[in-house]
Amino acid sequence: MAQARRPRLFGxxxxxxxxxxxGEAGSPAAQKVQSGGSTPERLVLAxxxxxxxxxxxxxxxxxxxxxxxxxxxxxxxxxxxxIANPPSPxxxxxxxxxxxxxxxGSTGExxxxxxxxxxxxxxxxxxxxxxxxxxxxxxxxxANRLIAWLCNSVxxxxxxDIGAYRRLMRAIGNHVRYLRSRxxxxxxxxxxxxxxxxxxxADVCLAGARFGIRGAQxxxxxxxxxxxxxxGGHVSRNPAVLPEILAxxxxxxxxxxxxxxxPSTELIxxxxxxxxxxxxxxxxxxxxxxxxxxxxxAFDLITTVLRYDDTNGRVPTNAPFSGYQRLVxxxxxxxxxxxxxxxxxxxxxxxxxxxxxxxxSGAAQIIVNCGAPPMGNAEATLAARSTAAHSxxxxxxxxxxxxxxxxxxxxxxxxxxxxxxxxxxCQRQESDGIELLHASHDGYERAFxxxxxxxxxxxxxxxxxxxSERLRDTGAPGSIGDQPRDAVAVRFHLHPSVEASQEEDGSxxxxxxxxxxxxxxxxxxxxxxxxxxxxxxSDGARRTTQIALYFSALxxxxxxxxxxxQ
Numbered sequence: 001m002a003q004a005r006r007p008r009l010f011g012x013x014x015x016x017x018x019x020x021x022x023g024e025a026g027s028p029a030a031q032k033v034q035s036g037g038s039t040p041e042r043l044v045l046a047x048x049x050x051x052x053x054x055x056x057x058x059x060x061x062x063x064x065x066x067x068x069x070x071x072x073x074x075x076x077x078x079x080x081x082x083i084a085n086p087p088s089p090x091x092x093x094x095x096x097x098x099x100x101x102x103x104x105g106s107t108g109e110x111x112x113x114x115x116x117x118x119x120x121x122x123x124x125x126x127x128x129x130x131x132x133x134x135x136x137x138x139x140x141x142x143a144n145r146l147i148a149w150l151c152n153s154v155x156x157x158x159x160x161d162i163g164a165y166r167r168l169m170r171a172i173g174n175h176v177r178y179l180r181s182r183x184x185x186x187x188x189x190x191x192x193x194x195x196x197x198x199x200x201x202a203d204v205c206l207a208g209a210r211f212g213i214r215g216a217q218x219x220x221x222x223x224x225x226x227x228x229x230x231x232g233g234h235v236s237r238n239p240a241v242l243p244e245i246l247a248x249x250x251x252x253x254x255x256x257x258x259x260x261x262x263p264s265t266e267l268i269x270x271x272x273x274x275x276x277x278x279x280x281x282x283x284x285x286x287x288x289x290x291x292x293x294x295x296x297x298a299f300d301l302i303t304t305v306l307r308y309d310d311t312n313g314r315v316p317t318n319a320p321f322s323g324y325q326r327l328v329x330x331x332x333x334x335x336x337x338x339x340x341x342x343x344x345x346x347x348x349x350x351x352x353x354x355x356x357x358x359x360x361s362g363a364a365q366i367i368v369n370c371g372a373p374p375m376g377n378a379e380a381t382l383a384a385r386s387t388a389a390h391s392x393x394x395x396x397x398x399x400x401x402x403x404x405x406x407x408x409x410x411x412x413x414x415x416x417x418x419x420x421x422x423x424x425x426c427q428r429q430e431s432d433g434i435e436l437l438h439a440s441h442d443g444y445e446r447a448f449x450x451x452x453x454x455x456x457x458x459x460x461x462x463x464x465x466x467x468s469e470r471l472r473d474t475g476a477p478g479s480i481g482d483q484p485r486d487a488v489a490v491r492f493h494l495h496p497s498v499e500a501s502q503e504e505d506g507s508x509x510x511x512x513x514x515x516x517x518x519x520x521x522x523x524x525x526x527x528x529x530x531x532x533x534x535x536x537x538s539d540g541a542r543r544t545t546q547i548a549l550y551f552s553a554l555x556x557x558x559x560x561x562x563x564x565x566q
Contacts, residue, residue: 371536
């Protein structure tokens with residue numbers, strides 16, 4: 001009966017040890033944990049981690065093997081947090097972020113809890129106090145670690161002795177104090193948002209030391225106001241970060257409700273806006289469109305966060321603040337990048353893909369961008385960010401954005417975009433039952449004297465997609481002197497599941513994973529089939545095919561193409 005009366009948070013039974021080691025939170029020993037009034041006395045709730053755990057990973061960790069960011073290392077009885085030569089910087093970051101802790105909690109076995117507690121003890125022994133120059137104390141990593149500890153706190157304190165409990169609470173207090181001083185100076189974008197979210201988590205999860213729930217929530221609200229745009233997109237223009245942010249905010253919203261406190265208006269509004277944006281960027285198979293750093297889709301996470309959607313599934317067709325457009329007819333979905341590229345610090349994951357688009361029909365992905373490599377391969381990442389890796393036009397094998405030289409950026413950061421299209425325009429209209437997008441960008445005007453104008457239109461039944469490409473000569477001299485400046489390549493990268501073949505009449509026949517067949521034709525030149533690569537695959541890059549149209553911008557002022565479902 002005593003077990004049945006234990007409170008439940010997100011469906012988890014919370015044992016007495018959560019509220020004080022072995023139920024001794026009110027004892028003199030437990031009270032001493034509040035050294036100097038700066039260490040929390042006890043944990044009052046454990047938010048749910050919305051990411052899907054994998055018990056098989058728990059078995060690997062128990063065996064001492066840590067497979068993270070595509071690399072592995074075996075601790076072999078050693079403290080994994082003192083490995084001298086980590087397999088990669090990305091591996092080291094994921095190790096210290098403790099996102100893998102959820103896998104240990106998924107087994108429900110006492111040995112997994114013991115293993116988790118031992119690993120936290122090892123980390124604390126290796127890093128007893130903050131050292132800002134270490135990877136482990138990067139504000140984003142420290143914030144993710146604190147959130148992981150709080151979400152898995154039931155496992156970390158279950159059957160723990162008072163000494164282990166004190167160690168954990170002191171370490172949590174160290175994290176909170178460190179993040180309170182460093183959150184505002186964390187890198188712009190997701191790192192700063194995660195840092196403020198971690199403080200908000202601490203304020204709802206901890207008791208004894210008052211860190212100021214209102215202050216932490218106000219700081220998080222301010223960051224949400226800065227980063228979540230009016231249409232629900234993220235300021236980075238990377239649609240893949242939206243499910244991750246929702247996975248942070250949804251448990252926080254529920255935690256306020258469990259404590260009988262109303263979540264802030266900004267928190268609720270940001271969640272609702274992002275829910276609509278996630279639906280906006282979903283293709284027919286449920287994947288997130290691959291723009292500006294988006295990689296392989298975490299389908300399980302998207303499914304989980306959308307269960308909390310209170311927006312009645314409304315899907316907008318226009319995301320003007322994020323800079324994207326969506327065309328939908330029957331089961332055909334098209335998402336197009338019609339926004340001005342980012343520059344500066346927020347552009348570390350941005351791509352030179354202005355006017356590129358992705359297309360799906362039913363559950364079949366057809367036209368894609370190459371996406372971002374998930375494992376941090378620097379060379380592949382730079383290739384994936386180029387204009388040629390996107391389904392749009394490239395002029396003279398040059399990207400429409402200029403990236404910082406690889407010799408002048410920090411080891412841990414990707415090259416930022418220095419310049420790109422400054423004038424990007426888009427208009428929607430309907431004509432003869434076809435919904436049209438007219439868009440243009442001036443990314444090639446300064447160097448070559450051309451403006452790229454693209455028009456795409458989708459028929460009312462979703463069976464016909466028409467398009468045209470024009471490199472309009474503006475008369476500007478350009479900056480390349482007497483070099484050729486009019487060689488155009490329009491690329492349509494195909495998803496690896498699409499089989500493409502060239503017919504005798506020059507058209508391209510596309511056989512899709514759902515059994516559909518589409519025909520690609522060009523009225524002005526013969527399309528070509530070439531090799532391509534799809535980076536945004538969870539199992540690593542895959543070979544695929546692209547349709548390419550090559551022409552001279554001076555000889556052919558406009559080029560027309562069409563896709564028709566057979």
